[in-house]
Amino acid sequence: MSGAAHGGPSITGPETDALRERFARVAMRSAPSPMAALSHGRGARVWDVDGREYLDFLAGIAVNALGHAHPAVVEAISAQAQRLVHVSNYFTTPQAVAFAERLVRLTGVGETGRVYPANSGAEAIEAALKLARRTGRPRILAFEQGFHGRTMGALALTGKPALRTPFEPMVPGVEHLPTDPQQGVVLLCKHQSTYETFLMPAIMPRALAYVFKKELLSIPFFGWSIGSLDMIHIDRSQRAAAFNKVVQQGKRLMDQGVWVIMFPEGTRIPRGEKGKYRSGGTRLAIECGAPVIPIAVTSAKCWPRKAFIKKPGIVDISIGPAIPSVGRKPDELMREVEAWIEAEMVRLDPEAYPSGQPRLSRLKPGGD
Numbered sequence: 001m002s003g004a005a006h007g008g009p010s011i012t013g014p015e016t017d018a019l020r021e022r023f024a025r026v027a028m029r030s031a032p033s034p035m036a037a038l039s040h041g042r043g044a045r046v047w048d049v050d051g052r053e054y055l056d057f058l059a060g061i062a063v064n065a066l067g068h069a070h071p072a073v074v075e076a077i078s079a080q081a082q083r084l085v086h087v088s089n090y091f092t093t094p095q096a097v098a099f100a101e102r103l104v105r106l107t108g109v110g111e112t113g114r115v116y117p118a119n120s121g122a123e124a125i126e127a128a129l130k131l132a133r134r135t136g137r138p139r140i141l142a143f144e145q146g147f148h149g150r151t152m153g154a155l156a157l158t159g160k161p162a163l164r165t166p167f168e169p170m171v172p173g174v175e176h177l178p179t180d181p182q183q184g185v186v187l188l189c190k191h192q193s194t195y196e197t198f199l200m201p202a203i204m205p206r207a208l209a210y211v212f213k214k215e216l217l218s219i220p221f222f223g224w225s226i227g228s229l230d231m232i233h234i235d236r237s238q239r240a241a242a243f244n245k246v247v248q249q250g251k252r253l254m255d256q257g258v259w260v261i262m263f264p265e266g267t268r269i270p271r272g273e274k275g276k277y278r279s280g281g282t283r284l285a286i287e288c289g290a291p292v293i294p295i296a297v298t299s300a301k302c303w304p305r306k307a308f309i310k311k312p313g314i315v316d317i318s319i320g321p322a323i324p325s326v327g328r329k330p331d332e333l334m335r336e337v338e339a340w341i342e343a344e345m346v347r348l349d350p351e352a353y354p355s356g357q358p359r360l361s362r363l364k365p366g367g368d
């Protein structure tokens with residue numbers, strides 16, 4: 001038997017082999033063949049059925065935080081087993097309530113915090129999915145290659161095609177962001193405020209490089225702080241050379257796992273308006289073979305262009321699906337990005353769009 005599907009060793013021995021054969025006759029093949037057959041554990045050590053001792057670095061895939069067979073844990077479980085093992089969700093017990101109270105206290109979620117006990121990671125994910133649905137927002141983001149469990153809802157989030165494909169169709173509404181460090185991405189973001197310039201590096205899973213006009217670097221504080229990030233500076237006085245330089249630097253950075261972010265409208269646009277979406281960002285993506293991800297953000301509600309005083313409130317951010325750029329034309333791909341972002345802006349901030357459509361901004365790109 002091989003344990004290769006685990007990527008781990010396949011340990012053999014007379015008792016181990018016999019058990020593995022019995023396992024294969026009766027256990028459903030929902031997971032790869034077991035790497036070893038374990039008999040018991042103590043602290044950070046486990047023993048297999050052939051009597052070999054191991055240091056347990058896996059710890060039940062990082063869940064046995066208390067090790068194996070700690071006397072206090074054994075005593076607590078034994079004492080409870082002598083009273084009640086299961087009561088269903090029609091009842092509760094003093095122990096269940098004390099457990100929930102303790103979790104609320106330890107996690108610091110405050111008086112409105114509530115506990116939902118689950119038996120497995122997948123059930124916790126299912127609960128999170130249901131909670132997310134209750135917000136009324138239909139989309140869920142997960143990462144390619146991520147593992148979230150094998151129940152139908154959790155599987156929709158799990159980003160491994162080999163696990164998902166046999167069980168399609170999946171629960172709808174989940175989108176997967178790429179995580180391959182070699183996979184470049186061009187983020188194309190709505191621009192209403194300096195807020196998103198600072199926010200995006202904080203919320204994205206990769207380092208970001210901004211494509212910026214050179215002059216911004218000389219603004220006190222702002223220019224100095226963004227100047228220390230990875231940057232692609234455009235010299236607008238030399239347009240053709242500028243684009244070649246953007247592609248060159250963009251490719252180099254994306255090869256290092258850095259994502260490139262651009263504001264296709266070129267400048268901060270007032271709330272309720274849209275700027276002219278230039279197709280440099282989609283051209284760059286196509287040249288580099290990278291997908292584009294549109295992002296809508298309603299920051300002008302709280303921090304509009306050139307306003308020193310900021311208003312408290314909620315900024316909504318919506319991250320769109322990755323759109324492959326291979327075989328696309330820069331202009332038509334940018335139209336798709338623009339349509340997605342602007343429709344999303346209307347959905348997120350309807351007050352700002354009384355006619356249901358953005359007004360065309362009179363601001364010129366670059367006229368910051």
Ligand SMILES: Cc1ncc(COP(=O)(O)O)c(C=O)c1O
Nearest residue numbers: 061120121122123147148149150
């Ligand atoms: C990150 C992550 N989420 C969810 C799960 C699913 O947990 P369970 O196997 O308990 O259902 C796992 C399991 O390995 C996991 O690693």
